[in-house]
Amino acid sequence: MILNIIYITAAVLVTLSILITLYRIFKGPSMPDRVIALDVIGIQLISLIALFCIILNTNAFIEVMLLLAILAFIGTVAFAKYIEKGVVIEHDRDR
Numbered sequence: 001m002i003l004n005i006i007y008i009t010a011a012v013l014v015t016l017s018i019l020i021t022l023y024r025i026f027k028g029p030s031m032p033d034r035v036i037a038l039d040v041i042g043i044q045l046i047s048l049i050a051l052f053c054i055i056l057n058t059n060a061f062i063e064v065m066l067l068l069a070i071l072a073f074i075g076t077v078a079f080a081k082y083i084e085k086g087v088v089i090e091h092d093r094d095r
Helices: 002-027 033-057 060-085
Strands: none
Touching: 002 060, 033 060
């Protein structure tokens, strides 16, 4: 009983931290800060899904967590490459 209250409280706190991180995305001082905030939101969503797995006592969302982690990583790499070079996919690699 007391553990469920702790898990729900943790889920609420993670949700609040996601909202605070959304503020950093919209009002970030620079583009790299916004990219890092997007990566942090991905990590927070993974932890929120893990908390729901614990609260619901199921393993059904483990694949969702892995997929979200992969997509967050690929998104961070793509944004970092865009910031560095201005393009994500280079067409003239051999020249």
